[in-house]
Amino acid sequence: MIDFSPTDEQRLLVDNVRRFVRTEILPLEAxxxxxxxELDPTDHQRLVAVAERMGLRNWEAPAEVGGPGLDVVTQALLAIEMSQHRAGLYAPCYGVFGSPGLVQLAEGTEQQQQRYLYPTLRGELTAFFGLSEPSGGSDPAGAIRTTATRDGDDWVxxxxxxxxxxxxxxxxxxxLARTGAGRRxxxxxxxxxxxxxxxxxxxxHTLRTTHPATELELDGVRVPDRNRVGEVGGGFALAADRLVRGRIPYSAGCLGVAIVAHEMAVEYAKIRETFGKRLSEQQGIQWMLVDNEIDLRTSRLLILAAARRADLGEDIRADAAIAKLVCSEAAGRVVDRAIQIHGGLGVSKDLPLERWYRELRIRRIGEGPSEVQRLIVARHLLGGSGRRDDRRS
Amino acid sequence: MSLSIRAPWRPLTAAAVADAPAATGVYELRRDATTVLVGYAGGSSRFGLRGELTGLAGAYPDTEYRAEVTTAYLSRWRELLGVHLARTGLLPAGNTDVRGIGPIGPKGPVGP
Known part of the structure; x- marks a missing residue:
């Protein structure tokens, strides 16, 4: 049996972040x-300074580029805490600890790091990740139609x-753009x-309005070759690596809001009376709460197991896929049950449950839908993708 | 979906906004054919667009408004500001304190 008990250092960090959410974020959010x-800019700046004093600004960045260099398990534990508020799923702590950056740039050239990475870590620049296209996002090798054509020292x-x-x-x-005819x-x-x-x-416009999605057009955009990240043809591996790594904090965010939803449901069940009995005394409600508890515990174990394997340097593609699949779906069920227990109040904007319900629906699609996660696990079990060209490569 | 609000312009008077929807959404105010404010009625707004526009009716004389009901009021608000920025190079006079807006859509004056 693997021991997932946090270390003393992890417990201290978790307690600090938990206290930060309760004393700094929740009062402003109200x-x-x-x-x-987003927070008011003045509040945001003040809390960024607090995050810096806590030593957790850019908490996901490796030590080589000035981050705290936390291991993946610790990052997962913190991600669970940072998401435990109304905006926590897509704006954990409103970004005051730093937004999920383009960690691939830590492996970029010195010039790329100076021009893009460090200003981003300082909060001077913001970035997007341009992978998905109208033709799809789950199968980037097949879906990317955007082309990059070499023209002298530039790409177009x-x-x-x-x-x-x-x-x-x-x-x-x-x-990410296509630079050749091959799938990858x-x-x-x-x-x-x-x-x-x-x-x-x-x-x-979608079910969520935080960090909204956009549609972009690149019409002959010239990019100098010095802005190419990695090798020509290396983008697929880079994108895949980003997606795999991202699935652990993505899962942890789902768990964080589900924990709060469950706590709210438990508290409400203890005080709300119907037909002369408290909800907590009714077996139908008890079973819903038990199912929540099972979903939460399962999610936590899968996140920590995947994170632990990542820290050991093992291949976590299947582990991360299972965590993402289970956590996104389990959190949706937990919030759905919490809403049902709260009745009409649950779907009102007086409580955060309706927001989590909407946003969690996206989590079953974003960063690879549940079906793609199953496909990844199936490949892990059966070997290869079954595609003819994959068997050749 | 149009990048601009497609509802017709109406005078911003207490009488005219009395039948505005009591729902979340976005609105735009203009004076002398110039947009002066883009705003939204959010989840905490009392009586939604109707309440917001009623509150503005006295503060913006000689002004017209148009509004759109949407539950995605924050992202739609951001989009309307981005469209205005792309077309004029500036934010509306009543929105100059808004940060983090980038241009959206064709640059330069196009269409209504």
Missing amino acids: DLDPDAG LTGTKLWISDADRADYGLV DITAFLVDTDSPGFTVRRIV
């Missing part, structure tokens, strides 16, 4: 619009990107959003 994804990018969060306010983005001939480029030919066509 005065915001129920769908808000042309195509459309879809579901790209926050591109309208970004200074630059990491854009994908290359990554750093693209400045003020480049001629770059246009954000629209915001794509």
Whole structure:
């Protein structure tokens, strides 16, 4: 049996973040619009300074680029805490600990790090990740139609990107484009959003309004070769690595809001009376709460198991996929039961449950839908993807 | 979906906004054919668009409004500001304190 008990250091960090959420975030959030994804700039700056004093600003960044260099288990434990508020699923602590960055740039050239990574970590620049296209996002090797054509010292990018969060306010983005005819001939480029030919066509309005998705057009955007990240043809591996790594904090965020939803349901069941009995005394409600507890415990174990294997340097593609699949679906069930227990109050904007319900529905699709996670696990079990060209490569 | 609000412009008077929807959504105010404010009625707004516009009716004389009901009021608000920024290079006079808005859609004046 693996021992997932936190170390003393992890417990201290978790307690600090938990206290931060309760004493700093929740009071401010009470005065915001129920769908808000941002703090007042003055409050944000003040809390960024607090996060710096806590030593957790850019908490996901490796030590080589100035981050705290936390292991994956610790990051997962903190991600569970940071999401435990109304906006926590898509704006954990409103980004005061730093937004999930483009960690791939830690492996970029010195020039790329100086121009893009460090200003981003300092909060001076914001970035987007440009992978998905109208033709799909779950199978990037097959779906990417955006082309990058070499022209002297530059590359010329042309195509459309879809579901790209926050591109309208970004200074630059990491854009994946096709540089050859093969399925995996994908290359990554750093693209400045003020480049001629770059246009954000629209915001794509969805169930969530925090970090909304956009549609982009790249119409002959010139990018210098020095802005190519990694090797020509190395973009597929880079994107896959980002997606796999991201599934652990993604799962942890789902668990965080589910924990709070469950706590709310337990408390409400203890005080709400119907037909002369408290809800907590009714077996139908008790079973819902038990099912919540099972979902939460299962999720936590899968997250920590995947994180632990990541820290050991093992291949976590299947573990991360299972965690993402189970946690996103389990959290949806937990919040759904919590709403049912709260009755009409549960679907009102007086409580955060309705927001979590909407946003968690997206979690079953974002970063690879449940079906793709199953596909990843099946490949792990059966070997390869079954695609003819994958068997050749 | 149009990038601009497609509802017709109406005078911003107490009488005209009395039948505005009591729902979440976005609105735009203009004076002399210039947009002066883009706002929203959020989840905490009392009586939604009707309440917000009623509150503005006295503060913005000689003004017209148009509104759109949407539950995605925050992202739609951000989009309307981005569209205005792309077309004019500036935010509306009543929104100059808003941060983090980038241009959306074609640049330069196009369409209504």
